[in-house]
Amino acid sequence: MSLVSVEHVSFAYTAERPILDRVSLAIAPGDSVGLVGESGSGKTTLLRLLLGLARPDSGEIRFDGALLDPGHRAFMRHFRRQAQVVFQDPYSSLDPRQKIFSIIAEPLRSLRIEGDHKEMVAKALDAVGLSPDAADRYPHQFSGGQRQRIAIARAIVPGPRLLLADEAVSALDLTTKVRIVDLLAQLSTSMSLLFVSHDIGVVAALCKRIVILEKGRIVEQGDTAAVLAAPQHPYTQRLLASVPRLSFKD
Numbered sequence: 369m370s371l372v373s374v375e376h377v378s379f380a381y382t383a384e385r386p387i388l389d390r391v392s393l394a395i396a397p398g399d400s401v402g403l404v405g406e407s408g409s410g411k412t413t414l415l416r417l418l419l420g421l422a423r424p425d426s427g428e429i430r431f432d433g434a435l436l437d438p439g440h441r442a443f444m445r446h447f448r449r450q451a452q453v454v455f456q457d458p459y460s461s462l463d464p465r466q467k468i469f470s471i472i473a474e475p476l477r478s479l480r481i482e483g484d485h486k487e488m489v490a491k492a493l494d495a496v497g498l499s500p501d502a503a504d505r506y507p508h509q510f511s512g513g514q515r516q517r518i519a520i521a522r523a524i525v526p527g528p529r530l531l532l533a534d535e536a537v538s539a540l541d542l543t544t545k546v547r548i549v550d551l552l553a554q555l556s557t558s559m560s561l562l563f564v565s566h567d568i569g570v571v572a573a574l575c576k577r578i579v580i581l582e583k584g585r586i587v588e589q590g591d592t593a594a595v596l597a598a599p600q601h602p603y604t605q606r607l608l609a610s611v612p613r614l615s616f617k618d
């Protein structure tokens with residue numbers, strides 16, 4: 369069974385303009401899926417629906433077989449522990465007044481997860497390649513790449529089964545980007561990953577499957593290497609033509 373299934377989902381912010389049009393995709397346990405499309409294609413909107421921050425106008429989203437219903441409080445509490453998100457900007461996503469321990473432990477507090485928070489935070493820091501003493505410092509004492517590691521640690525600390533990443537490496541310089549992609553690749557062996565990006569090259573390096581979104585419609589999806597080796601849709605061909613060199617995930 370799929371961990372996430374999106375079936376014929378449509379959504380509009382205003383009546384005049386549909387943003388998502390009958391979108392269907394599935395994420396299996398252990399899958400890494402790249403959602404690619406140009407700016408304005410609806411990637412973040414789909415992510416918002418997947419997080420239960422908005423409700424589809426039609427169609428449905430299921431998590432582990434159960435309907436994702438933003439109005440169902442008990443379900444949403446369970447769901448929030450299972451699905452965590454990392455955003456693009458490692459500067460604005462961390463509260464500058466809080467120490468790293470408090471930032472990473474936040475989901476443990478808000479989700480009322482019991483246990484030794486110190487130990488859980490230390491494990492999360494270790495998983496993202498930061499030393500335990502990072503816990504006592506403040507965000508301004510870290511580089512952009514390190515801040516993104518902290519944001520990832522905060523996302524994985526409750527032990528999610530699904531990690532959603534929205535342009536999570538787009539703001540980073542090339543070397544840092546490669547390191548964070550490596551970290552996400554490593555994490556994707558123990559959880560499902562939905563990686564939203566306009567950068568098809570990064571998706572090729574990280575994701576087993578790729579979904580191409582154009583103006584709110586999925587125009588192509590499948591095994592990343594297969595889709596990128598022989599793109600069927602002109603939009604995918606155009607996106608690919610703008611990337612000079614790709615290395616495929618095997």
Ligand SMILES: Nc1ncnc2c1ncn2[C@@H]1O[C@H](COP(=O)(O)OP(=O)(O)OP(=O)(O)O)[C@@H](O)[C@H]1O
Binds near residue numbers: 410411566
């Ligand atoms: N709150 C909103 N109210 C009205 N329109 C919105 C809202 N949020 C997004 N939109 C519109 O929906 C469309 C899709 O936006 P979305 O952010 O989902 O695209 P995207 O593919 O994530 O783009 P980007 O890569 O630039 O972030 C855009 O045309 C945007 O202007």
